[in-house]
Amino acid sequence: MTTATLEALLPGELVTRAAEYLRTVLRPTPCQYSPGLSDLLGRQVWLKWELIQPTRSFKVRGALFAVHELAHAADPAAPLVTASTGNHGLGVAFAAFRAGRTAHVYVPEGANPAKVGAMRVLGAQIHVAGSDWQEAFEHASSACVRTGLSYVHSFDDPHIVAGQSTIGTELADDGPEGATVLAPVGGGGLIAGVARGLAVAGSDAKIVGVEPAGADRMRRSLEAGRVVRVPPFSTIADGLAARAASDLTFGLARELVDRVVTVGETAIREAMAEIFRAERLVVEPSSATTIAALATYDRSVLPGDRVVCLMTGGNVDPALLREVVGR
Structure with missing residues (x-):
């Protein structure tokens, strides 16, 4: 090391x-x-x-810190995008809610309904896409390319x-x-x-x-x-x-x-x-x-x-x- x-x-x-x-x-x-x-x-x-x-x-730990750091970006009120099977999406939805932002969460088919429901309670926009996390991630990434919105990755982000x-x-x-x-x-x-x-x-x-x-x-x-x-x-x-x-x-x-x-x-x-x-x-x-x-x-x-x-x-x-x- x-x-x-x-x-x-x-x-x-x-x-x-x-x-x-x-x-x-x-x-x-x-x-x-x-x-x-x-x-x-x-x-x-x-x-x-x-x-x-x-x-x-x-997951709320990383989401809160990442969204806090994104507040220094050019448009701190812009919606955020992520892909998740549940808990990361919940964390981003919570952090976005606290920051007065909207979270767009891409979830795979069959995602845990309890987690998806909790995201909706926090105001997240849910997009069902793909059969697993990888496919949901690909859809979310494409959406960011189209819209220019910030993507909050569940693990590939310092x-x-x-x-x-x-x-x-x-x-x-x-x-x-x-x-x-x-x-x-x-x-x-x-x-x-x-x-x-x-x-x-x-x-x-x-x-x-x-x-x-x-x-x-x-x-x-x-x-x-x-x-x-x-x-x-x-x-x-x-x-x-x-x-x-x-x-x-x-x-x-x-x-x-x-x-x-x-x-x-x-x-x-x-x-x-x-x-x-x-x-x-x-x-x-x-x-x-x-x-x-x-x-x-x-x-x-x-x-x-x-x-x-x-x-x-x-x-x-x-x-x-x-x-x-x-x-």
Whole structure:
């Protein structure tokens, strides 16, 4: 790892600026010890509760900082465009609403109806386009070319990643000492940001990514030494829908992430139920991947007696909730 490489990818000054700004608009989320999950998994398990954010997801961090930075553009009142399977779109809709702007969110067919409905409540204009995130992104990008509007990318944007990095800076302040941090991986904005935030704060915590089996774009990329795109896939973890990382998120992960593991669909469902039984809180499948990893792998793969699992969101479709945890 070189300081110059990291500074070129995501300057420490940007991480610090994001932390300073977000402290004025969001409260730090708690990192709490879970007796029930610790007993179940045979380790000290701590949960970082991002699902208590205003949009019930960590994505609001990056969205708020990115939209704040865009306010310095030529037309700070112009509409914003993004593509999302749900939580990023919610974050952009929330940030646009606070800034008096309109968000145009392109979502794929079959997007989580609870998340789409919440975007509409915040005044977002919804455009259903394509069968997955990649196709929705292509439609949104074309719209920006036609209109000249600003696109807010869900992970390939230094401001978005800097916003997510504030989870890492918070953990450096109040997380358990010597813990390994487990983070879900989609396009890589979360794990890249958290890892960079920890590094800027001077923490030497290990960080491990978790992907759904069959959607292991970051694991394959790290093995290949380049960004690898996976074919279209289906997973219960709809928040991890990108087919590939970006050069930015892959570059940070290559420098800072210790390893990436995969978990199966059944393990994710079981983890959602275990978290509900232990904490009486509902988490998205994306969040549950971290607990699924602890249930799947022993210390030879995931070493450490102390772990922090990022509970990234709580916007669960009611039908899925009934199916997984019962009525």
